[in-house]
Amino acid sequence: MTEILFYHLQGQKLEGVLTPLLEKSLERGWKAVVQGASEERIEALDAHLWTYRDDGFLPHGTWREPDAAAQPVLLTVNDGNPNGSNVRFLIEGVPVPADAGSYARIVLVFDGDDEDAVASARAQWADAKSKGFEATYWQPDEQGRWAKMA
Numbered sequence: 001m002t003e004i005l006f007y008h009l010q011g012q013k014l015e016g017v018l019t020p021l022l023e024k025s026l027e028r029g030w031k032a033v034v035q036g037a038s039e040e041r042i043e044a045l046d047a048h049l050w051t052y053r054d055d056g057f058l059p060h061g062t063w064r065e066p067d068a069a070a071q072p073v074l075l076t077v078n079d080g081n082p083n084g085s086n087v088r089f090l091i092e093g094v095p096v097p098a099d100a101g102s103y104a105r106i107v108l109v110f111d112g113d114d115e116d117a118v119a120s121a122r123a124q125w126a127d128a129k130s131k132g133f134e135a136t137y138w139q140p141d142e143q144g145r146w147a148k149m150a
Contacts, residue, residue: 001132002102002133004128004135005105005106005107006110007146008139010113011113014045014091014111018045018091019049022058022089025073025086030085030104031086032085033075033076033088034088035076035088035097036092043062045075046075049075061074061075063082068083069083079097079098079099085103086105088100090107090108096108096124100133108124
C-alpha cells in the first residue's frame with residue numbers, strides 16, 4: 001500500500017527539507033522523482049542539488065535530458081514516472097497523481113505560511129484518506145526535528 005506523507009513547512013525553506021529527504025530515499029536504494037508546478041522552481045532545485053554541499057552533490061537530472069530514465073533523482077513538471085521511481089515528491093501544490101498506487105511513497109511538501117497551500121494540502125489529505133491510502137502528517141517540533149502528528 002502506498003504511503004502518502006504530508007510535510008508541513010514552518011519557517012523552513014523547501015531546499016533545506018527536500019534535500020535530506022532525497023538523500024534518505026537514495027540511501028534506501030530508491031529512485032525518486034520531484035514534481036513541481038513551475039519550470040523556474042525545478043531549475044532552481046537543479047542548481048541547488050549540484051552546489052548545496054562543499055564535498056559533493058546529489059546525483060540527479062531533469063526531464064529535459066535524454067538520459068532522464070537513468071537518473072536516480074528526476075526533477076520534472078510532468079506526470080509520469082520515466083525513471084521508475086519508488087517515491088514521488090510533490091511541491092508547489094502539485095496534486096497526487098492518478099498512478100499514486102504504483103509508488104511505495106508519495107511525499108507532499110507544502111508551505112505552512114501560505115493559506116492556499118494549507119487549504120490544498122487539507123483537500124489532498126481528505127482525498128487520500130477517502131481513497132484508502134495510508135496518510136501521515138509531519139511537522140517540525142521545537143528542536144526542528146520532524147514529528148509525526150497524525
